[in-house]
Amino acid sequence: YSEARFEEIKKEVSSYIKKIGYNPVAVPFVPISGWHGDNMLEASTNLPWYKGWAIERKEGKADGKTLIDALDAILPPSRPTEKPLRLPLQDVYKIGGIGTVPVGRVETGVIKPGTVVTFAPCNLTTEVKSVEMHHEALEEAVPGDNVGFNVKNVSVKELRRGYVAGDS
Known part of the structure:
Protein backbone atom coordinates (compact mmCIF):
# COMPACT_ATOMS: atom_id res chain seq x y z
CA TYR A 1 0.00 0.00 0.00
CA ALA A 73 -10.81 1.55 -21.65
CA ILE A 74 -8.86 -0.76 -23.99
CA LEU A 75 -9.92 -0.06 -27.55
CA PRO A 76 -10.54 -3.00 -29.89
CA PRO A 77 -8.15 -3.20 -32.86
CA SER A 78 -9.33 -1.78 -36.16
CA ARG A 79 -10.66 -4.34 -38.65
CA PRO A 80 -9.24 -3.39 -42.08
CA THR A 81 -12.08 -4.83 -44.21
CA GLU A 82 -11.65 -2.23 -46.97
CA LYS A 83 -8.12 -3.44 -47.82
CA PRO A 84 -7.35 -6.32 -50.23
CA LEU A 85 -7.76 -9.85 -48.85
CA ARG A 86 -4.65 -11.25 -47.17
CA LEU A 87 -4.99 -14.64 -45.49
CA PRO A 88 -1.73 -16.47 -44.60
CA LEU A 89 -2.27 -20.24 -44.53
CA GLN A 90 -1.57 -22.00 -41.24
CA ASP A 91 -2.37 -25.45 -42.63
CA VAL A 92 -4.08 -27.29 -45.49
CA TYR A 93 -6.36 -30.30 -44.94
CA LYS A 94 -7.99 -32.85 -47.20
CA ILE A 95 -11.42 -33.66 -45.82
CA GLY A 96 -13.28 -36.64 -47.25
CA GLY A 97 -16.46 -35.69 -49.09
CA ILE A 98 -15.54 -31.99 -49.00
CA GLY A 99 -12.10 -31.64 -50.59
CA THR A 100 -9.18 -29.31 -49.97
CA VAL A 101 -9.60 -26.96 -47.00
CA PRO A 102 -6.90 -24.31 -46.39
CA VAL A 103 -6.99 -22.82 -42.87
CA GLY A 104 -5.74 -19.43 -41.67
CA ARG A 105 -6.52 -16.08 -40.10
CA VAL A 106 -7.95 -13.24 -42.17
CA GLU A 107 -5.51 -10.34 -41.70
CA THR A 108 -7.13 -7.81 -44.08
CA GLY A 109 -10.10 -7.77 -46.44
CA VAL A 110 -13.07 -10.13 -46.55
CA ILE A 111 -13.47 -13.72 -47.78
CA LYS A 112 -16.83 -15.24 -48.68
CA PRO A 113 -18.19 -18.08 -50.82
CA GLY A 114 -17.79 -17.21 -54.50
CA THR A 115 -14.65 -15.12 -53.93
CA VAL A 116 -11.94 -15.84 -56.51
CA VAL A 117 -8.63 -16.14 -54.64
CA THR A 118 -5.02 -16.37 -55.80
CA PHE A 119 -2.42 -18.10 -53.65
CA ALA A 120 1.07 -16.60 -53.53
CA PRO A 121 3.81 -17.51 -54.28
CA CYS A 122 2.49 -20.40 -56.43
CA ASN A 123 0.15 -18.08 -58.43
CA LEU A 124 -2.72 -20.58 -58.24
CA THR A 125 -6.20 -19.09 -58.77
CA THR A 126 -9.45 -20.77 -57.71
CA GLU A 127 -12.91 -20.07 -56.34
CA VAL A 128 -13.96 -20.36 -52.69
CA LYS A 129 -16.86 -22.82 -52.32
CA SER A 130 -17.56 -22.26 -48.61
CA VAL A 131 -16.12 -20.55 -45.53
CA GLU A 132 -16.37 -22.03 -42.02
CA MET A 133 -15.37 -21.00 -38.52
CA HIS A 134 -15.71 -23.52 -35.66
CA HIS A 135 -17.71 -25.92 -37.89
CA GLU A 136 -20.27 -23.23 -38.75
CA ALA A 137 -20.74 -21.90 -42.28
CA LEU A 138 -20.14 -18.14 -42.61
CA GLU A 139 -21.54 -15.70 -45.16
CA GLU A 140 -18.26 -13.80 -44.84
CA ALA A 141 -15.12 -13.77 -42.70
CA VAL A 142 -13.48 -10.51 -41.58
CA PRO A 143 -10.03 -9.62 -40.16
CA GLY A 144 -9.32 -11.53 -36.95
CA ASP A 145 -11.39 -14.58 -37.92
CA ASN A 146 -9.64 -17.97 -38.00
CA VAL A 147 -11.35 -19.82 -40.84
CA GLY A 148 -11.24 -22.86 -43.03
CA PHE A 149 -12.42 -22.46 -46.61
CA ASN A 150 -13.17 -25.04 -49.26
CA VAL A 151 -11.54 -24.42 -52.67
CA LYS A 152 -12.50 -25.87 -56.05
CA ASN A 153 -10.24 -28.15 -58.12
CA VAL A 154 -7.11 -27.76 -55.96
CA SER A 155 -5.05 -30.62 -54.55
CA VAL A 156 -3.62 -30.54 -51.02
CA LYS A 157 -0.18 -31.02 -52.61
CA GLU A 158 -0.47 -27.68 -54.44
CA LEU A 159 -0.85 -25.60 -51.26
CA ARG A 160 1.26 -25.39 -48.12
CA ARG A 161 1.62 -23.53 -44.83
CA GLY A 162 2.98 -20.03 -45.37
CA TYR A 163 1.24 -19.38 -48.69
CA VAL A 164 -0.97 -16.28 -48.71
CA ALA A 165 -4.46 -16.13 -50.20
CA GLY A 166 -5.46 -12.82 -51.79
CA ASP A 167 -8.47 -11.74 -53.79
CA SER A 168 -7.92 -11.75 -57.55
Missing part, protein backbone atom coordinates in the same frame (compact mmCIF):
# COMPACT_ATOMS: atom_id res chain seq x y z
CA SER A 2 3.06 2.23 -0.27
CA GLU A 3 2.83 5.22 -2.62
CA ALA A 4 6.63 5.38 -2.84
CA ARG A 5 6.85 1.73 -3.95
CA PHE A 6 4.04 2.26 -6.50
CA GLU A 7 5.83 5.30 -7.99
CA GLU A 8 9.12 3.34 -8.12
CA ILE A 9 7.48 0.45 -10.02
CA LYS A 10 5.60 2.88 -12.29
CA LYS A 11 8.88 4.60 -13.19
CA GLU A 12 10.66 1.29 -13.97
CA VAL A 13 7.79 -0.11 -16.03
CA SER A 14 7.39 3.21 -17.91
CA SER A 15 11.05 3.15 -18.87
CA TYR A 16 10.75 -0.47 -20.07
CA ILE A 17 7.59 0.03 -22.13
CA LYS A 18 9.14 3.11 -23.72
CA LYS A 19 12.14 0.96 -24.82
CA ILE A 20 9.85 -1.57 -26.51
CA GLY A 21 7.98 1.12 -28.44
CA TYR A 22 4.91 1.99 -26.37
CA ASN A 23 3.98 5.44 -25.11
CA PRO A 24 3.83 5.36 -21.27
CA VAL A 25 1.29 8.24 -21.32
CA ALA A 26 -1.16 5.85 -23.04
CA VAL A 27 -0.80 3.11 -20.38
CA PRO A 28 -2.86 3.23 -17.18
CA PHE A 29 -1.07 2.34 -13.93
CA VAL A 30 -3.33 1.01 -11.17
CA PRO A 31 -2.14 -0.06 -7.70
CA ILE A 32 -4.07 -3.24 -6.84
CA SER A 33 -4.14 -6.04 -4.34
CA GLY A 34 -5.50 -9.23 -5.83
CA TRP A 35 -5.29 -10.77 -2.38
CA HIS A 36 -7.74 -8.28 -0.86
CA GLY A 37 -9.45 -7.08 -4.05
CA ASP A 38 -8.22 -3.50 -3.62
CA ASN A 39 -8.83 -1.34 -6.72
CA MET A 40 -9.92 -4.35 -8.77
CA LEU A 41 -13.65 -3.63 -9.20
CA GLU A 42 -14.17 -0.83 -6.68
CA ALA A 43 -11.95 2.00 -5.44
CA SER A 44 -10.11 1.00 -2.26
CA THR A 45 -10.06 2.87 1.05
CA ASN A 46 -6.64 1.29 1.78
CA LEU A 47 -4.98 3.57 -0.80
CA PRO A 48 -6.08 7.09 0.21
CA TRP A 49 -3.16 8.65 -1.71
CA TYR A 50 -4.32 7.14 -5.05
CA LYS A 51 -6.52 9.57 -6.99
CA GLY A 52 -6.99 7.46 -10.17
CA TRP A 53 -5.38 7.02 -13.57
CA ALA A 54 -5.66 9.07 -16.75
CA ILE A 55 -4.31 8.28 -20.20
CA GLU A 56 -3.93 10.19 -23.46
CA ARG A 57 -3.96 8.60 -26.89
CA LYS A 58 -4.74 9.77 -30.41
CA GLU A 59 -8.34 8.47 -30.10
CA GLY A 60 -8.89 10.67 -27.04
CA LYS A 61 -8.45 10.67 -23.28
CA ALA A 62 -9.67 8.12 -20.74
CA ASP A 63 -9.59 7.94 -16.95
CA GLY A 64 -10.73 5.84 -14.05
CA LYS A 65 -9.80 4.47 -10.65
CA THR A 66 -9.88 0.68 -10.87
CA LEU A 67 -8.40 -2.18 -12.87
CA ILE A 68 -11.79 -2.94 -14.43
CA ASP A 69 -12.00 0.71 -15.60
CA ALA A 70 -8.57 0.33 -17.23
CA LEU A 71 -9.59 -2.91 -18.94
CA ASP A 72 -12.83 -1.34 -20.17
Whole structure:
Protein backbone atom coordinates (compact mmCIF):
# COMPACT_ATOMS: atom_id res chain seq x y z
CA TYR A 1 0.00 0.00 0.00
CA SER A 2 3.06 2.23 -0.27
CA GLU A 3 2.83 5.22 -2.62
CA ALA A 4 6.63 5.38 -2.84
CA ARG A 5 6.85 1.73 -3.95
CA PHE A 6 4.04 2.26 -6.50
CA GLU A 7 5.83 5.30 -7.99
CA GLU A 8 9.12 3.34 -8.12
CA ILE A 9 7.48 0.45 -10.02
CA LYS A 10 5.60 2.88 -12.29
CA LYS A 11 8.88 4.60 -13.19
CA GLU A 12 10.66 1.29 -13.97
CA VAL A 13 7.79 -0.11 -16.03
CA SER A 14 7.39 3.21 -17.91
CA SER A 15 11.05 3.15 -18.87
CA TYR A 16 10.75 -0.47 -20.07
CA ILE A 17 7.59 0.03 -22.13
CA LYS A 18 9.14 3.11 -23.72
CA LYS A 19 12.14 0.96 -24.82
CA ILE A 20 9.85 -1.57 -26.51
CA GLY A 21 7.98 1.12 -28.44
CA TYR A 22 4.91 1.99 -26.37
CA ASN A 23 3.98 5.44 -25.11
CA PRO A 24 3.83 5.36 -21.27
CA VAL A 25 1.29 8.24 -21.32
CA ALA A 26 -1.16 5.85 -23.04
CA VAL A 27 -0.80 3.11 -20.38
CA PRO A 28 -2.86 3.23 -17.18
CA PHE A 29 -1.07 2.34 -13.93
CA VAL A 30 -3.33 1.01 -11.17
CA PRO A 31 -2.14 -0.06 -7.70
CA ILE A 32 -4.07 -3.24 -6.84
CA SER A 33 -4.14 -6.04 -4.34
CA GLY A 34 -5.50 -9.23 -5.83
CA TRP A 35 -5.29 -10.77 -2.38
CA HIS A 36 -7.74 -8.28 -0.86
CA GLY A 37 -9.45 -7.08 -4.05
CA ASP A 38 -8.22 -3.50 -3.62
CA ASN A 39 -8.83 -1.34 -6.72
CA MET A 40 -9.92 -4.35 -8.77
CA LEU A 41 -13.65 -3.63 -9.20
CA GLU A 42 -14.17 -0.83 -6.68
CA ALA A 43 -11.95 2.00 -5.44
CA SER A 44 -10.11 1.00 -2.26
CA THR A 45 -10.06 2.87 1.05
CA ASN A 46 -6.64 1.29 1.78
CA LEU A 47 -4.98 3.57 -0.80
CA PRO A 48 -6.08 7.09 0.21
CA TRP A 49 -3.16 8.65 -1.71
CA TYR A 50 -4.32 7.14 -5.05
CA LYS A 51 -6.52 9.57 -6.99
CA GLY A 52 -6.99 7.46 -10.17
CA TRP A 53 -5.38 7.02 -13.57
CA ALA A 54 -5.66 9.07 -16.75
CA ILE A 55 -4.31 8.28 -20.20
CA GLU A 56 -3.93 10.19 -23.46
CA ARG A 57 -3.96 8.60 -26.89
CA LYS A 58 -4.74 9.77 -30.41
CA GLU A 59 -8.34 8.47 -30.10
CA GLY A 60 -8.89 10.67 -27.04
CA LYS A 61 -8.45 10.67 -23.28
CA ALA A 62 -9.67 8.12 -20.74
CA ASP A 63 -9.59 7.94 -16.95
CA GLY A 64 -10.73 5.84 -14.05
CA LYS A 65 -9.80 4.47 -10.65
CA THR A 66 -9.88 0.68 -10.87
CA LEU A 67 -8.40 -2.18 -12.87
CA ILE A 68 -11.79 -2.94 -14.43
CA ASP A 69 -12.00 0.71 -15.60
CA ALA A 70 -8.57 0.33 -17.23
CA LEU A 71 -9.59 -2.91 -18.94
CA ASP A 72 -12.83 -1.34 -20.17
CA ALA A 73 -10.81 1.55 -21.65
CA ILE A 74 -8.86 -0.76 -23.99
CA LEU A 75 -9.92 -0.06 -27.55
CA PRO A 76 -10.54 -3.00 -29.89
CA PRO A 77 -8.15 -3.20 -32.86
CA SER A 78 -9.33 -1.78 -36.16
CA ARG A 79 -10.66 -4.34 -38.65
CA PRO A 80 -9.24 -3.39 -42.08
CA THR A 81 -12.08 -4.83 -44.21
CA GLU A 82 -11.65 -2.23 -46.97
CA LYS A 83 -8.12 -3.44 -47.82
CA PRO A 84 -7.35 -6.32 -50.23
CA LEU A 85 -7.76 -9.85 -48.85
CA ARG A 86 -4.65 -11.25 -47.17
CA LEU A 87 -4.99 -14.64 -45.49
CA PRO A 88 -1.73 -16.47 -44.60
CA LEU A 89 -2.27 -20.24 -44.53
CA GLN A 90 -1.57 -22.00 -41.24
CA ASP A 91 -2.37 -25.45 -42.63
CA VAL A 92 -4.08 -27.29 -45.49
CA TYR A 93 -6.36 -30.30 -44.94
CA LYS A 94 -7.99 -32.85 -47.20
CA ILE A 95 -11.42 -33.66 -45.82
CA GLY A 96 -13.28 -36.64 -47.25
CA GLY A 97 -16.46 -35.69 -49.09
CA ILE A 98 -15.54 -31.99 -49.00
CA GLY A 99 -12.10 -31.64 -50.59
CA THR A 100 -9.18 -29.31 -49.97
CA VAL A 101 -9.60 -26.96 -47.00
CA PRO A 102 -6.90 -24.31 -46.39
CA VAL A 103 -6.99 -22.82 -42.87
CA GLY A 104 -5.74 -19.43 -41.67
CA ARG A 105 -6.52 -16.08 -40.10
CA VAL A 106 -7.95 -13.24 -42.17
CA GLU A 107 -5.51 -10.34 -41.70
CA THR A 108 -7.13 -7.81 -44.08
CA GLY A 109 -10.10 -7.77 -46.44
CA VAL A 110 -13.07 -10.13 -46.55
CA ILE A 111 -13.47 -13.72 -47.78
CA LYS A 112 -16.83 -15.24 -48.68
CA PRO A 113 -18.19 -18.08 -50.82
CA GLY A 114 -17.79 -17.21 -54.50
CA THR A 115 -14.65 -15.12 -53.93
CA VAL A 116 -11.94 -15.84 -56.51
CA VAL A 117 -8.63 -16.14 -54.64
CA THR A 118 -5.02 -16.37 -55.80
CA PHE A 119 -2.42 -18.10 -53.65
CA ALA A 120 1.07 -16.60 -53.53
CA PRO A 121 3.81 -17.51 -54.28
CA CYS A 122 2.49 -20.40 -56.43
CA ASN A 123 0.15 -18.08 -58.43
CA LEU A 124 -2.72 -20.58 -58.24
CA THR A 125 -6.20 -19.09 -58.77
CA THR A 126 -9.45 -20.77 -57.71
CA GLU A 127 -12.91 -20.07 -56.34
CA VAL A 128 -13.96 -20.36 -52.69
CA LYS A 129 -16.86 -22.82 -52.32
CA SER A 130 -17.56 -22.26 -48.61
CA VAL A 131 -16.12 -20.55 -45.53
CA GLU A 132 -16.37 -22.03 -42.02
CA MET A 133 -15.37 -21.00 -38.52
CA HIS A 134 -15.71 -23.52 -35.66
CA HIS A 135 -17.71 -25.92 -37.89
CA GLU A 136 -20.27 -23.23 -38.75
CA ALA A 137 -20.74 -21.90 -42.28
CA LEU A 138 -20.14 -18.14 -42.61
CA GLU A 139 -21.54 -15.70 -45.16
CA GLU A 140 -18.26 -13.80 -44.84
CA ALA A 141 -15.12 -13.77 -42.70
CA VAL A 142 -13.48 -10.51 -41.58
CA PRO A 143 -10.03 -9.62 -40.16
CA GLY A 144 -9.32 -11.53 -36.95
CA ASP A 145 -11.39 -14.58 -37.92
CA ASN A 146 -9.64 -17.97 -38.00
CA VAL A 147 -11.35 -19.82 -40.84
CA GLY A 148 -11.24 -22.86 -43.03
CA PHE A 149 -12.42 -22.46 -46.61
CA ASN A 150 -13.17 -25.04 -49.26
CA VAL A 151 -11.54 -24.42 -52.67
CA LYS A 152 -12.50 -25.87 -56.05
CA ASN A 153 -10.24 -28.15 -58.12
CA VAL A 154 -7.11 -27.76 -55.96
CA SER A 155 -5.05 -30.62 -54.55
CA VAL A 156 -3.62 -30.54 -51.02
CA LYS A 157 -0.18 -31.02 -52.61
CA GLU A 158 -0.47 -27.68 -54.44
CA LEU A 159 -0.85 -25.60 -51.26
CA ARG A 160 1.26 -25.39 -48.12
CA ARG A 161 1.62 -23.53 -44.83
CA GLY A 162 2.98 -20.03 -45.37
CA TYR A 163 1.24 -19.38 -48.69
CA VAL A 164 -0.97 -16.28 -48.71
CA ALA A 165 -4.46 -16.13 -50.20
CA GLY A 166 -5.46 -12.82 -51.79
CA ASP A 167 -8.47 -11.74 -53.79
CA SER A 168 -7.92 -11.75 -57.55
